[in-house]
Amino acid sequence: MCTAIREGRLSPGTRLPSTRGLSRQLGLARGTVTAAYDQLAEEGYLTIRPGSGTTVAHISKPAPASAGRPTTPTTPGHDLRPGLPDVSAFPTRAWLAATRRVLGTARPEVFGAGDPQGHVELRTALVGYLGRTRGVVTTPDQIVIISGYYRGPSLLSGVLAATGIHTVAIEDPGHKLFRDVVRRAGPTVLPLPVDHRGARVDALTSDTGAAFLTPTHQYPTGVPLHSQRRQALSA
Numbered sequence: 001m002c003t004a005i006r007e008g009r010l011s012p013g014t015r016l017p018s019t020r021g022l023s024r025q026l027g028l029a030r031g032t033v034t035a036a037y038d039q040l041a042e043e044g045y046l047t048i049r050p051g052s053g054t055t056v057a058h059i060s061k062p063a064p065a066s067a068g069r070p071t072t073p074t075t076p077g078h079d080l081r082p083g084l085p086d087v088s089a090f091p092t093r094a095w096l097a098a099t100r101r102v103l104g105t106a107r108p109e110v111f112g113a114g115d116p117q118g119h120v121e122l123r124t125a126l127v128g129y130l131g132r133t134r135g136v137v138t139t140p141d142q143i144v145i146i147s148g149y150y151r152g153p154s155l156l157s158g159v160l161a162a163t164g165i166h167t168v169a170i171e172d173p174g175h176k177l178f179r180d181v182v183r184r185a186g187p188t189v190l191p192l193p194v195d196h197r198g199a200r201v202d203a204l205t206s207d208t209g210a211a212f213l214t215p216t217h218q219y220p221t222g223v224p225l226h227s228q229r230r231q232a233l234s235a
Helices: 002-006 019-026 030-042 092-105 120-133 151-162 176-185 227-234
Strands: 046-049 053-056 167-172 188-195 210-212
Touching: 019 030, 030 046, 151 176, 151 210, 167 176, 176 188
Parallel strands: 167 188, 167 210
Antiparallel strands: 046 053
16 A cells, blocks of 8 residues: 555545455454554554544655756655654544533532542543453552653652662663653663563563563564563563
8 A cells, every 4th residue: 555655546635445444345354454554654654533534645755866966955754753743633623522521511620639640530431441452450549640651650660669679670772761760769770672572571680670661662663572571571
């Protein structure tokens, strides 16, 4: 499909079949088709908007260089710097509709400081979502809503230090910010090697009190943690 898009056989804005319909046509599992759509969207070939379907994205084509003339640098079609999401894809309409629906029926206390763990309604909804999508069995009192992704390692590092854990392994290569967050909390950071199967969990020793891992998309390699290594960690 990406070849057809690059060659212009699928023009920008073309509406593609739903994952359910395409899976029937090709005789594939719907999950396989969904994963392929998601990958093409991450690479900039498709635009996926909930409720509006999937369409071919507008991709920039480099202009041919003139023979004998120096080429002029052009503005890249996509900003691939890490930590910068495509905010143009934010579902503004759906977000506004949900906000109006919730605020229109919310109790007055919702507008106060609230529970430091997060609103119980949100945590209850997450219990069902995590069970359906991730197979996680949990309860609302075991969930904590945080203000941002980096807040998680900060809180966990403080908890680990308070319980007497002095050594923490972090993937190497990995995000420098995570290492800094853990160091500020007190524990010593040990590098954990990463290969084509993700973190080398066999390199963990009995002296390691905890390990920070990224199971689905390791930064900066992008590899997922292999299932055998996940099982080894939970054994």
